[in-house]
Amino acid sequence: MIAICSACGSAAPAGTPYSCSVCGGALLLQYERPDANWNKGAVQGIWKYAALLPDVPVGSRIELGEGGTPLVRSVSLAGRLGLDALYFKYEGGNPTGSYKDRIAAMGVSWTLAQGKEACIGTSSGNAGAAAAAYAARAKLPYHLYVLENMAEAKLAQVLAYGASVTKVVGFGYSPDVGEEVFERVVAASKARNWEMMVTAFRFNPYAMEGVKTIAFEIAEQLGDAAAARVYAPAGGGGLYVGIWKGFDELSRFGLAEGKPHMVAVQPDGCANIAVAYRQGDKHPAPGPATSRISGLQVPNPPDGDAALALMAAGDGSCVSVADDDIYAAQRLLAEEEGIFCEPAGAAALAGLIRERDNGTTFDRGPVVCIVSGVGFKDGASVAEMVKNRDVPLLEVSALTI
Ligand SMILES: *Cc1c(COP(=O)(O)O)cnc(C)c1O
Numbered sequence: 001m002i003a004i005c006s007a008c009g010s011a012a013p014a015g016t017p018y019s020c021s022v023c024g025g026a027l028l029l030q031y032e033r034p035d036a037n038w039n040k041g042a043v044q045g046i047w048k049y050a051a052l053l054p055d056v057p058v059g060s061r062i063e064l065g066e067g068g069t070p071l072v073r074s075v076s077l078a079g080r081l082g083l084d085a086l087y088f089k090y091e092g093g094n095p096t097g098s099y100k101d102r103i104a105a106m107g108v109s110w111t112l113a114q115g116k117e118a119c120i121g122t123s124s125g126n127a128g129a130a131a132a133a134y135a136a137r138a139k140l141p142y143h144l145y146v147l148e149n150m151a152e153a154k155l156a157q158v159l160a161y162g163a164s165v166t167k168v169v170g171f172g173y174s175p176d177v178g179e180e181v182f183e184r185v186v187a188a189s190k191a192r193n194w195e196m197m198v199t200a201f202r203f204n205p206y207a208m209e210g211v212k213t214i215a216f217e218i219a220e221q222l223g224d225a226a227a228a229r230v231y232a233p234a235g236g237g238g239l240y241v242g243i244w245k246g247f248d249e250l251s252r253f254g255l256a257e258g259k260p261h262m263v264a265v266q267p268d269g270c271a272n273i274a275v276a277y278r279q280g281d282k283h284p285a286p287g288p289a290t291s292r293i294s295g296l297q298v299p300n301p302p303d304g305d306a307a308l309a310l311m312a313a314g315d316g317s318c319v320s321v322a323d324d325d326i327y328a329a330q331r332l333l334a335e336e337e338g339i340f341c342e343p344a345g346a347a348a349l350a351g352l353i354r355e356r357d358n359g360t361t362f363d364r365g366p367v368v369c370i371v372s373g374v375g376f377k378d379g380a381s382v383a384e385m386v387k388n389r390d391v392p393l394l395e396v397s398a399l400t401i
């Protein structure tokens with residue numbers, strides 16, 4: 001197996017540094033074409049796709065039931081948006097409540113396979129909760145550096161799994177602070193031989209391979225009616241690049257015909273990739289994050305270059321939407337479809353609604369929105385959503401039923 005740099009195209013032998021030694025760009029692992037029965041085994045979850053994942057002996061695989069999430073067909077919004085078939089890939093069904101479990105399962109298992117004895121990372125919340133759960137199960141210490149204003153439920157969840165957590169002033173708002181946190185964490189991971197658990201290809205192209213199992217599952221779940229368009233939220237850009245990589249491998253190895261058009265969705269208040277896309281730039285536009293959407297506040301998106309390179313090559317596009325559009329989509333998912341998600345999980349739908357309103361042309365075929373995390377992750381957003389609802393408190397004798 002080799003890795004190819006997404007920025008300069010240099011090849012690196014697998015097992016060497018986690019980013020390109022020539023230019024520092026994000027590496028993408030390359031595989032041999034798997035045999036026809038590659039995904040036909042009885043194994044569940046991400047390891048069903050082991051033929052297209054980094055090699056981890058069965059004894060080192062840490063599992064909690066990640067992956068295998070439902071693809072829920074829209075019963076209401078599809079009609080309203082004038083679509084024949086709309087689906088929600090519901091990643092809130094993962095063990096810690098977000099798709100980050102796919103990365104943590106892959107990354108912590110990979111850590112054990114390499115004989116490393118601890119993990120270190122940064123997170124806005126969900127990646128931390130996921131890595132903390134898998135590290136607890138693997139009995140590995142996990143050192144985590146988080147945003148100052150991390151959503152409370154996310155912090156509590158990380159602490160519940162026993163990770164050691166430090167908040168950093170300005171992290172998640174200031175690009176300079178973000179870059180320095182990343183630098184220090186990388187340096188510490190190298191000096192101590194700890195596994196680098198930052199959910200971006202630029203920092204850990206092995207752990208990130210877990211993401212593409214989302215694409216493999218969607219392809220299987222839709223069968224012949226392959227997805228025409230897939231919307232994914234983008235903070236650091238890794239989710240977007242990872243899902244693209246999955247569809248790209250299926251198409252490259254002749255395991256699927258063609259691939260869907262992928263749309264990255266960002267909040268206007270942290271639209272570094274979207275702005276660069278609109279301007280035809282190779283690098284994310286600089287600027288602080290003012291969005292309130294937890295999980296999408298990444299002012300220096302580590303996989304922004306990789307995502308923009310795909311879009312520049314004609315593979316995908318990027319839109320941005322207001323925070324309020326995302327909150328409105330979160331409410332629509334709950335009220336119209338019975339799907340309870342955190343705000344970041346509704347960004348994909350908000351992007352789809354924006355493109356329908358704008359009259360963007362769509363290829364025929366199913367549209368899929370990635371619903372990346374469960375509603376319990378961000379209680380404050382749910383409280384806001386229901387704040388005008390009247391809940392009467394009555395004596396039992398006053399009940400009119
Ligand atoms: C991490 C996360 C995202 C963004 O993923 P990136 O790889 O940073 O673009 C979106 N939604 C949820 C729920 C997340 O946890």
Ligand SMILES: [Zn+2]
Nearest residue numbers: 005008020023
């Ligand atoms: Zn390079």
